[in-house]
Amino acid sequence: MILGSASLLAFNAHAGQSDVTCSYHHTLGDDSIMMTGKPNQAMLHDFFGNTHTDAFSTYDTLRAQPETTCNNKADSSAYWAPTMRLPDGEIVKPSYQKTYYQSTKDATNPLTPFPAGLALLAGDHHGSAPSNRITFLCGNGNGYSNKAGEVCGLRSKGDAVQFNVGIQFPDCWDGVHLMPGHGKPNAAYSSNGVCPADFPVKIPTVNLNLAWVLPQITSLDTAKIQFSMDPVMNGDQRTEQWGGVYTVHADFLNGWTEEGARFMTDLCMNNGMDCNHMVPWSYRTASEDTYVSSAEPDRNFGQSPDLFTRQNKTNGDQMMTLMKFPIPPVPAGLTEAQKASFKYQVRIYGTRVESGQDMIYFSPVASNSWHENNVTWNNRPAVAAGNKSGLYIGKTLEYRYVNVDNEVKKALAEGKTEISWYLGGDNYDKSYRFNSRETKENLVLMLTRYQEVKEN
Structure with missing residues (x-):
């Protein structure tokens, strides 16, 4: 259950959009964007989509081994987010994520397809306060909010607690760098649908929505949730570190087929069409x-x-x-x-x-x-x-x-x-x-x- 796709964030979405749903696959201390080629040295991440994602993943490896947990097999992208820990210390795995690819003001600012291998970051792993790019939801609650603190109860069918996080990625690319660097972003957010001068290429907005379904508990204080941080390394030995709920963030490494990425923008979003999951290989x-x-x-x-x-x-x-x-x-x-x-x-x-x-x-x-x-x-x-x-x-x-x-x-x-x-x-x-x-x-x-x- 992903609720309120049109109101996930303070985000003015045009009718043009598509979506993909991907189940959780594996957890690794890897990050091929910010810690390329350094396995087991990053914070613990939960991975969705491409089943082979690790510290060495690139567009070429994603397409060479395109097996994916996503419902649309044209999408071999890698999606990952830090691992979550409940207030009682239990480390839990997410159930699935649903991503909405959306557009803003595309009639005057048409979108460009994702280039092969584009990597995007969203959120702040040192965050300590609400962000208008990150929102939280209880499955039995009052909708998405960027402030944690609501106590989630059992869903309407009484079977589990569900907690969702919505994460909005930048929608303006610099047109040059496929990968961000440390302190050197390759993408930024538009303002009223217009991209800043240093990031002039309008791309689809990736709205990632993570869902944890937790039948083992009956309530969850969202302000007390923690997410993994960079570990302390002693040789190959890891000591895990944990941060507050506002440290949640996410990574996206594009692995769509090139024709699928082009269809999404040119034949869906730039036409103001909701293609839902109907994006072809x-x-x-x-x-x-x-x-x-x-x-x-x-x-x-x-x-x-x-x-x-x-x-x-x-x-x-x-x-x-x-x-x-x-x-x-x-x-x-x-x-x-x-x-x-x-x-x-x-x-x-x-x-x-x-x-x-x-x-x-x-x-x-x-x-x-x-x-x-x-x-x-x-x-x-x-x-x-x-x-x-x-x-x-x-x-x-x-x-x-x-x-x-x-x-x-x-x-x-x-x-x-x-x-x-x-x-x-x-x-x-x-x-x-x-x-x-x-x-x-x-x-x-x-x-x-x-x-x-x-x-x-």
């Missing part, structure tokens, strides 16, 4: 699209910003949308089981023109040799035999996702590198309109890989 936008009409059988509609679909059973008038995509390939070197975990979807933006809702269909096209600037009703390609995918669509103008996995994998098995579909009508004299690739809401063929992560 890779994607391709439509290479060609148009529609054909039986009422104007010799007319070409190749440059139309609108795509239309209609099937009129009364007089036989028909319009069908045509779309063509390069196929994003499944990564090489995988087992058959791993290959099967990747799925293909089409994202399309549109609406039913009339009121009500019905099913329309994606039917594969027999040949990819058609071209948007010369195809007409009279010379249109044939429909391929085999499966088709349905799209249930109503009057609301919005993005919609269609599962086309079977058709794409069949095309790949036949050695094809691109695929085309007709989007055909429902036989009920209704019309449908979609945005073409000439608009910012263009059509996208997405290669995705997801796995549910339990939020206790």
